Amino acid sequence: MSVPLPPSRLRARKAVLPTSAVPDGTRRRILEAALQLFASRGFHGASIRDLATALELRPSALYAHFSSKEHVLAELVLMGHEAHHEGLRAALLGAGSEPIEQLRALVRAHTLLHANHPQLAVVVNEEIHSLPPELAAPALALREQSAALLHAVIERGRAQGVFSVPHAGVTAAAISTLGLRLPYWYEPTPALDVDMLADLHVELSLRMLGVQGPPAPAS
Amino acid sequence: MSVPLPPSRLRARKAVLPTSAVPDGTRRRILEAALQLFASRGFHGASIRDLATALELRPSALYAHFSSKEHVLAELVLMGHEAHHEGLRAALLGAGSEPIEQLRALVRAHTLLHANHPQLAVVVNEEIHSLPPELAAPALALREQSAALLHAVIERGRAQGVFSVPHAGVTAAAISTLGLRLPYWYEPTPALDVDMLADLHVELSLRMLGVQGPPAPAS
DNA sequence: GCTATCTGAACGAACGTTCGTTTCGCAAGG
DNA sequence: CCTTGCGAAACGAACGTTCGTTCAGATAGC
Known part of the structure; x- marks a missing residue:
């Protein structure tokens, strides 16, 4: 009952799986x-x-239901990567052919996924290291594919002259990182809801890519 | 001997404490x-x-030498926060009074600390959650002070009109995050050494703050 | 009566920690 | 020069607990 509270990384919030692929039960x-x-x-x-x-x-x-504790983690990690990759892919499909629009779509999706599923984001990014290589491999492959999507958009934009970056790799890492650390500090409020946050991340990303945005509001 | 390799979060590199306060032994x-x-x-x-x-x-x-396993971690976590805070404070002291110069100094120090001590960065930021509140508290207090340094510089720059950001808090989080994720992907190479990386992070940070930098090289 | 699900009890292994003993470098005393 | 005593450091063995996991049996729905 009155056990001393164990340390906790994430404020207790109900965890929701991002997929309906797993049936109720x-x-x-x-x-x-x-x-x-x-x-x-x-x-x-x-x-x-x-x-x-x-x-x-x-x-x-x-x-x-599961053959080991590790397999529970492996399923969560894989599911998280699948949802992430599918989210990015869908966003990119819905965007036009312009690099700026494509980047906007990618960053929005990336931010929304991490903001809406903070627990899954944490488990996917931290606890994957607790898996033996053979269980982590499928997820790591998906991760590379997702990273490639962002890199491709940045490279195209650079080739077309709409993006101007001092270093594409470091800039791509910086943009990815915007989402990855979200679960550790962000919590939705009326004053800063997930949609506003996604817009802000898009704006910051475009600035890093050297795209002149609209002037920031005076606030 | 031939134990199957356990999963590992960080490539094995010799861990170096950032302080000489702990005597050899x-x-x-x-x-x-x-x-x-x-x-x-x-x-x-x-x-x-x-x-x-x-x-x-x-x-x-x-x-x-230590009264418990937790106390070993607590000492590492506190030491890491002290080194970080002291690094930022010293950098700020060495900078002039201009917000741009102060921001450059903070971002440089932040990046160098994380790039040069990746293991400590990881332990400080992830494993602090394994500490009971009373052991984590001193480090968390230092962390707030460090965050305040960055916030203050951004606020001053904004008040003086040299920074133009859509949202100061989110931008500050983005800048901090640049360093925090470094240990997970960066490794020094001749093509991208820690000094170049720090410069790149400064450039990205200034762009996010709406400061017009020199045009990016054509590479 | 078959299948899916859950229980209760138990397994060996690994966990953090304690404790009495041993080892060792070194300064003091004869 | 040898002995003695001492404190710090490491050892070796064991403690009670918790770990992930197994398995025979009870239960319930089709």
């Missing part, structure tokens, strides 16, 4: 509870018994 | 080995026995 409940726990205490800091307690189950019951 | 060796281990496997993923093995000691020997 115990398996989905396990994934959502594990997402919450792994995000707040880390993979090694959250035990199977913690997970079972959160689900009001006995530890052994989990093994009817 | 076993205590310092423990801190450096723990830094290496905690950075690569995480606090919960690295055991006292792992640490002892790396030091060619028996687990019990460590307790002559």
